[in-house]
Structures are given as C-alpha cells and as structure tokens.
Amino acid sequence: MKELTVDLGARSYPIYIGEGVLGQIGELFAKHAIGKGSPLLIVTDSHVAEHHLGAVEARLKEAGYATVSYTAAWGEKSKSLAVLEDIVGAALQAGLDRKSTVIALGGGVVGDLAGFVAASYMRGIRFVQIPTTILAHDSSVGGKVAVNHPLAKNIIGAFHQPEMVLYDTATLKTLPDREVRAGLSEMIKHGLIWDAGFTAWLEQNAQKLISLDQEALQYGLYEGCKVKAAVVSKDEKENDLRAILNLGHTIGHALEAVAGYGELLHGEAISIGMVGAAKLAMRLGYSGQIYTATKRILQTFGLPVRLPAHLETEAIMSAMMHDKKFMEGRMTFIIPTEIGKVEINKNVSAAWVREVVEELKQEA
Amino acid sequence: MKELTVDLGARSYPIYIGEGVLGQIGELFAKHAIGKGSPLLIVTDSHVAEHHLGAVEARLKEAGYATVSYTAAWGEKSKSLAVLEDIVGAALQAGLDRKSTVIALGGGVVGDLAGFVAASYMRGIRFVQIPTTILAHDSSVGGKVAVNHPLAKNIIGAFHQPEMVLYDTATLKTLPDREVRAGLSEMIKHGLIWDAGFTAWLEQNAQKLISLDQEALQYGLYEGCKVKAAVVSKDEKENDLRAILNLGHTIGHALEAVAGYGELLHGEAISIGMVGAAKLAMRLGYSGQIYTATKRILQTFGLPVRLPAHLETEAIMSAMMHDKKFMEGRMTFIIPTEIGKVEINKNVSAAWVREVVEELKQEA
Numbered sequence: 083m084k085e086l087t088v089d090l091g092a093r094s095y096p097i098y099i100g101e102g103v104l105g106q107i108g109e110l111f112a113k114h115a116i117g118k119g120s121p122l123l124i125v126t127d128s129h130v131a132e133h134h135l136g137a138v139e140a141r142l143k144e145a146g147y148a149t150v151s152y153t154a155a156w157g158e159k160s161k162s163l164a165v166l167e168d169i170v171g172a173a174l175q176a177g178l179d180r181k182s183t184v185i186a187l188g189g190g191v192v193g194d195l196a197g198f199v200a201a202s203y204m205r206g207i208r209f210v211q212i213p214t215t216i217l218a219h220d221s222s223v224g225g226k227v228a229v230n231h232p233l234a235k236n237i238i239g240a241f242h243q244p245e246m247v248l249y250d251t252a253t254l255k256t257l258p259d260r261e262v263r264a265g266l267s268e269m270i271k272h273g274l275i276w277d278a279g280f281t282a283w284l285e286q287n288a289q290k291l292i293s294l295d296q297e298a299l300q301y302g303l304y305e306g307c308k309v310k311a312a313v314v315s316k317d318e319k320e321n322d323l324r325a326i327l328n329l330g331h332t333i334g335h336a337l338e339a340v341a342g343y344g345e346l347l348h349g350e351a352i353s354i355g356m357v358g359a360a361k362l363a364m365r366l367g368y369s370g371q372i373y374t375a376t377k378r379i380l381q382t383f384g385l386p387v388r389l390p391a392h393l394e395t396e397a398i399m400s401a402m403m404h405d406k407k408f409m410e411g412r413m414t415f416i417i418p419t420e421i422g423k424v425e426i427n428k429n430v431s432a433a434w435v436r437e438v439v440e441e442l443k444q445e446a
Numbered sequence: 447m448k449e450l451t452v453d454l455g456a457r458s459y460p461i462y463i464g465e466g467v468l469g470q471i472g473e474l475f476a477k478h479a480i481g482k483g484s485p486l487l488i489v490t491d492s493h494v495a496e497h498h499l500g501a502v503e504a505r506l507k508e509a510g511y512a513t514v515s516y517t518a519a520w521g522e523k524s525k526s527l528a529v530l531e532d533i534v535g536a537a538l539q540a541g542l543d544r545k546s547t548v549i550a551l552g553g554g555v556v557g558d559l560a561g562f563v564a565a566s567y568m569r570g571i572r573f574v575q576i577p578t579t580i581l582a583h584d585s586s587v588g589g590k591v592a593v594n595h596p597l598a599k600n601i602i603g604a605f606h607q608p609e610m611v612l613y614d615t616a617t618l619k620t621l622p623d624r625e626v627r628a629g630l631s632e633m634i635k636h637g638l639i640w641d642a643g644f645t646a647w648l649e650q651n652a653q654k655l656i657s658l659d660q661e662a663l664q665y666g667l668y669e670g671c672k673v674k675a676a677v678v679s680k681d682e683k684e685n686d687l688r689a690i691l692n693l694g695h696t697i698g699h700a701l702e703a704v705a706g707y708g709e710l711l712h713g714e715a716i717s718i719g720m721v722g723a724a725k726l727a728m729r730l731g732y733s734g735q736i737y738t739a740t741k742r743i744l745q746t747f748g749l750p751v752r753l754p755a756h757l758e759t760e761a762i763m764s765a766m767m768h769d770k771k772f773m774e775g776r777m778t779f780i781i782p783t784e785i786g787k788v789e790i791n792k793n794v795s796a797a798w799v800r801e802v803v804e805e806l807k808q809e810a
C-alpha cells in the first residue's frame with residue numbers, strides 16, 4: 083500500500099493507494115478516530131453500487147459501524163440541488179448527527195455530490211473519499227466539492243477537505259474501458275503541467291495502464307495525486323497557481339457544453355483541449371515539439387485529438403466567453419512552455435483561439 | 447454611528463450601527479475594498495423591498511456600483527434550496543463572478559438565505575449584511591448561514607462570515623410592532639445569558655425600545671451584538687460555549703415546530719422557552735428570583751410567557767427529542783444560574799421538562 087499526504091496544515095490528509103485497501107477500512111477508520119456512536123452515510127451511484135456497495139457495507143458492519151446508503155442515478159445529472167436535498171432527507175431519517183461521516187463511494191460525480199453534502203449538512207461534517215474511477219485521482223484531491231446549476235457546472239459548492247482518501251485499485255477492474263482512458267487523460271495532464279519524467283513514464287507504460295496492470299496503475303495514481311497535491315498545497319482556495327490544473331479545460335469545457343454532456347467524456351474533451359493549448363503555444367513562439375509530443379502521447383492512450391467537425395466553432399467560442407476567461411478579445415489560457423511546464427497566459431488572442439478550434443477539426 | 451468589531455482573527459469584521467448609516471454605504475464599501483468591476487447582488491424579501499430596496503439601489507448606483515436585485519417572497523419558506531437555485535440563476539445571468547459581493551437586505555430569513563448563496567456561489571464570495579429587523583442583531587453576527595430542509599430547519603448551510611454589517615436603525619421604523627417585540631426577545635436573551643447590567647437597562651428602557659427611540663435602540667443593538675460577538679469569538683464553529691445562545695431555544699424550537707411556523711414568531715416562542723428554562727433552574731436548586739425576574743422583564747416587553755394550551759405536551763416533547771438533545775431520559779438545556787449567567791446542563795430530567803411544559807400552559 084502506498085501512502086501520500088496532501089499537505090494543507092490543519093486540514094492535511096492521507097491518500098492510501100493499493101489493491102485491496104478496502105480490506106483495511108476498519109483499521110483505517112479507527113486510526114482516524116471515526117467514531118461508532120453516530121451512523122455513517124455512504125453515497126454512491128447505480129453503477130458503482132452494483133459492483134462495490136455490498137462489500138464496503140459488509141466490511142464496515144464487520145468493523146462495528148452502523149451505515150446507511152444512498153444510491154443516486156449514475157451520471158452528471160445527479161450532481162444537483164434536488165439530489166442533495168434528497169440525500170439530506172435520507173441523512174435526517176437515519177439520524178446522522180454532527181459526529182457522523184459521509185463516505186463518497188464512486189467517481190468524480192459521487193465525490194463532488196457527497197462532498198457538498200458533507201460540507202453543508204449541519205454546516206459541515208466529516209467526509210471520506212473512496213474513489214472508484216481513474217479520473218477521481220484528480221477529483222478526490224483538493225477539496226473542491228460542488229453540484230451543478232441548470233445554467234452552469236460546479237457553480238454551487240465549497241472547499242471541504244476529506245479526512246482521508248481510500249483508493250482501492252481493485253475497484254477499477256469493473257470500470258468500462260472508455261472511462262479508463264478518459265481518466266488517464268487527467269493523469270497525462272498532471273504529467274504535462276508538472277513533471278517531464280512522469281510524462282515519459284506514462285508514454286512508455288500506456289498499454290500497462292490501459293489494461294489496468296496493478297503495479298503501473300498504483301504508481302501512476304500515486305504520481306498523479308502527488309502533482310495535484312503539490313499544486314493544491316500551494317494554493318488551496320484557487321487564487322492563482324491552481325489555475326494550471328486547467329490545462330486543456332478552457333476548450334474542453336466548451337466542447338462538453340456544446341456537444342451536450344454525454345457525447346464526449348470529460349477526459350476526452352480535455353484531451354482535445356490539451357492539443358489546442360499546445361497549438362496556441364506554437365503561435366506564442368514555443369517549440370512545435372510540445373505539440374507533437376502532446377498529440378503523440380494522447381494518441382498512444384487512444385484518446386481523441388480531433389475536434390468533432392459537427393460542433394460549431396462559434397458555439398464553442400461563445401461557450402468559452404461564458405466561461406468568463408474572455409475579456410475584450412483576450413483570453414486566459416494555460417499554455418505549455420515545454421513538456422512538464424506551463425504558464426498562465428492572460429493575453430491569448432481570441433482570433434488565434436478561433437483559428438485553433440478550426441484547425442483542431444482537421445487533426446489526424 | 448457606533449462601531450463594533452466581531453473578533454475572529456483573519457475573519458474579523460465590523461458592525462456599523464446608527465440612524466442613516468446607509469447614507470455612507472459608498473464610503474464604507476470603498477473602505478472595505480469592494481470593487482466596482484463586478485456586479486453586486488442584493489437579496490431581499492417582498493416586505494423589505496417595498497420599503498427599502500429602492501433607496502439602497504439608488505445609493506449604490508450613486509457610488510458607482512452596478513447592482514442586480516433578487517426579491518424573495520417574505521417568510522421562512524424562502525429559506526429553501528429551490529429559492530437558492532433561483533437566486534444562483536439570477537446571479538449567473540447578471541454575470542456575478544468571484545469578485546462579486548452578495549448583499550443581504552432584510553431580516554434573519556434574508557440574511558441566512560443570502561449568506562448561504564454567498565458561501566456556496568463559486569465556492570464562496572463576499573457578503574455584506576444590512577439587517578432590517580431587530581432580531582437580525584442576532585442572526586447577522588456569527589456567520590451561521592443556512593436554508594431549511596422540509597424535514598428540518600437550518601440543516602443545510604455553512605459558516606460564512608460577512609465583510610461587514612451595516613445596521614441602519616432608520617430601516618426599523620417600518621417593522622411591524624409584533625416583529626419589534628419578537629426581536630427584542632433575543633436582545634433580552636443576550637442580557638440574561640451574559641450581562642446583568644444590560645438586563646437591568648433593558649427592563650428600564652422597555653418602552654423606549656418598543657417605540658423605537660433611536661438612541662435606546664442603538665445602545666440596545668450595540669450591547670446585544672456585543673454579547674453575541676463575545677460568545678462567537680470564543681467559539682466560532684459551535685463546539686461548546688456557543689450553545690449558551692440557545693437559552694429558551696430547546697422549548698422554543700419545539701413550540702415553533704408544533705404550532706406550525708407562523709402562529710408563534712421565533713422571538714415569542716423563545717420568550718416562553720426562557721420562562722421554561724427559569725422554571726427548570728428552580729427545580730435544579732437555583733433561586734426562584736431568576737424565574738420571577740425573567741418573567742417580569744419579558745412581560746414588560748409584551749412578550750408571551752404562557753404556552754398556548756392547545757399545543758399537545760407529547761407533541762412538544764417528541765419535537766424536542768427530534769432536536770437530538772435528548773438521550774435516555776436526560777436532556778441538555780441552557781439553565782440560568784443567576785441573571786446574566788447560564789450553565790450548559792446535560793443532565794436535565796425529561797420528566798421535569800414534561801412537568802414544566804404543562805406548567806407553562808398555566809402561566810399568567
């Protein structure tokens with residue numbers, strides 16, 4: 083079992099990564115002084131519940147905990163205030179009190195939703211993340227929790243750090259292949275923004291990662307979490323540095339919005355966005371090798387690099403403007419300056435961005 | 447103009463109290479570095495909007511601010527996730543960003559609702575309280591913000607301290623007399639838990655306060671806020687001491703729940719509850735003079751001391767059990783031990799509480 087600490091002063095917490103770490107849930111809960119006097123609430127979704135809820139419940143019961151579970155419908159739509167209200171109703175009926183802990187068992191959707199329940203129930207109770215997707219190595223680190231509004235994603239939320247993250251890589255075996263690759267896209271992002279050596283390792287170990295080789299997976303998740311933790315430790319509340327985590331996300335979010343959530347997975351959308359950022363880097367005078375290498379590594383993982391031609395360029399542009407990073411013809415982008423390094427550039431020409439969006443439709 | 451600081455380290459903030467302080471809103475906003483580059487959102491309710499929204503909007507406009515306003519229906523029902531979602535929609539449409547400030551213009555309902563909008567919009571933006579009720583001298587200090595769930599009051603929320611509180615006592619002139627008295631009930635509570643001298647002053651100045659004599663009002667609000675601020679400074683997150691603010695509230699909340707919100711105003715319910723706490727104090731061996739004095743001062747303010755006979759004792763008892771302060775025949779109560787002092791007593795017999803509820807129906 084690997085262990086990593088997210089260093090946030092009084093709010094620091096550990097991430098435990100390994101095959102079968104859920105087998106030690108009782109000991110780990112005891113170590114973190116999660117008491118048995120108040121019920122635990124497990125929040126999960128319908129896909130995850132089918133494969134993993136029973137085992138987690140059984141182990142917690144063995145360890146002497148009283149649990150209640152709430153299974154949301156799978157998918158982004160469950161990140162809503164309506165579902166939050168429903169979960170709070172279940173929590174009240176189960177007698178959850180200020181000493182209770184909320185457990186997020188699932189991917190980023192469940193983590194964000196359950197995290198905001200924990201942040202707001204009785205003005206804040208404890209929270210444990212049990213990520214079951216690869217993407218969640220990103221979402222489970224940093225304490226950003228939220229639900230969506232019909233008009234905007236992740237707009238209602240809080241910063242609420244978990245007590246710990248239990249990453250059992252065995253749970254990933256039931257994850258669909260497309261979700262595996264999409265999650266690896268964020269892992270590649272962590273390499274590209276911070277660590278050239280890790281990026282090279284990723285490229286060399288693509289096949290192992292895609293086929294869920296446990297050793298490679300644990301190393302990749304560990305290193306990915308480490309990058310995220312390093313950035314978040316330096317800027318918990320997203321005042322400046324944390325923005326670099328948005329490499330590929332300005333275009334990526336716009337693509338998700340215009341395609342309608344569903345056509346492109348988040349990791350796929352940012353894959354295309356990262357290629358776009360590398361193209362902007364070229365226009366800004368940085369080496370064309372960044373673009374070549376970025377595209378090559380993403381393709382090695384079977385991730386998309388071409389923007390679907392049916393998505394209207396103007397719709398994508400105005401989705402980005404809505405994203406509020408747009409100011410009088412100038413946009414803010416995270417730009418790779420070499421592999422493993424990025425800059426926050428607030429002065430990217432919107433005309434260039436439009437050209438890059440067009441060009442991305444021609445990538446092969 | 448009187449000024450008071452709520453001392454919370456990096457989250458400290460001032461309360462400005464005076465007749466006409468809203469006339470200085472431009473200067474005060476400038477002093478607190480509230481920028482003009484992002485729109486302000488004023489949240490208010492239908493009663494308050496009628497009397498005071500126009501003036502506040504006009505002054506902010508004069509001072510160079512762009513504002514948008516949201517008027518909720520008056521009353522407790524607006525403290526809901528549905529209204530929060532609606533407000534967030536308005537905020538998004540108005541282009542509120544992370545540098546924007548939410549202004550709560552109204553009583554405790556608006557303060558709690560707008561405060562939770564500010565706490566959760568984009569994971570937290572700034573927030574200014576402009577209280578327009580006397581009760582809000584309580585609710586605007588301490589940073590507790592929340593909305594209700596159909597099954598429980600104030601259960602979904604956060605701790606989110608305002609940038610400042612602007613208490614313009616001129617706005618209180620439009621407040622209905624019954625609301626004035628109910629608000630003064632919390633002011634009396636602040637005397638009873640913390641300050642015998644202030645309690646005596648309150649009794650002597652009851653008529654001035656009820657008739658909104660501006661000088662008496664400003665002094666009373668100042669002292670009331672001072673007590674609340676002192677308690678909150680010592681226990682921001684409600685771990686222990688802050689519980690003393692619940693004098694009269696265990697019975698009071700149960701009465702509100704059983705009567706159906708509306709029959710009894712919050713201040714009226716806790717008035718009866720404070721008499722109940724004084725009766726419990728007697729059973730615990732404290733002087734009967736506490737009971738006599740508590741009842742006398744509340745009656746001087748025209749506040750109810752008798753529990754409406756049609757409210758079922760058993761319904762009241764089970765509402766208190768739901769309140770989770772009940773454990774195996776023992777309940778936690780804030781008990782006055784002399785005028786200006788209370789204790790947190792975790793060992794009050796439920797049988798005594800039942801007797802006291804019965805007796806409160808006979809008070810005259």
Ligand SMILES: NC(=O)c1ccc[n+]([C@@H]2O[C@H](COP(=O)([O-])OP(=O)(O)OC[C@H]3O[C@@H](n4cnc5c(N)ncnc54)[C@H](O)[C@@H]3O)[C@@H](O)[C@H]2O)c1
Nearest residue numbers: 129156189190191192214215217218220221226253256257
């Ligand atoms: N808080 C943050 O910092 C942060 C960062 C990145 C992304 N996010 C959020 O994360 C979400 C995306 O996360 P995600 O990609 O994990 O999505 P997800 O939680 O929806 O999971 C993807 C799909 O896989 C299923 N699934 C999950 N684990 C499974 C398993 N072990 N076996 C079988 N099926 C499984 C889910 O039911 C879902 O259908 C978005 O809502 C995004 O906003 C948050």
Ligand SMILES: NC(=O)c1ccc[n+]([C@@H]2O[C@H](COP(=O)([O-])OP(=O)(O)OC[C@H]3O[C@@H](n4cnc5c(N)ncnc54)[C@H](O)[C@@H]3O)[C@@H](O)[C@H]2O)c1
Nearest residue numbers: 493520553554555556578579581582584585590617620621
């Ligand atoms: N956050 C806290 O610490 C805290 C503490 C105590 C109470 N509260 C909350 O406060 C709420 C009660 O506050 P409240 O008594 O101020 O209720 P309120 O905000 O509903 O105001 C009472 C009534 O007076 C009207 N009103 C307000 N100002 C007016 C004015 N100047 N002129 C004319 N009408 C006016 C309102 O529209 C309403 O009808 C409850 O929801 C309670 O939970 C919160």
Ligand SMILES: [Zn+2]
Nearest residue numbers: 268331348352
């Ligand atoms: Zn992402």
Ligand SMILES: [Zn+2]
Nearest residue numbers: 632695712716
């Ligand atoms: Zn109260």
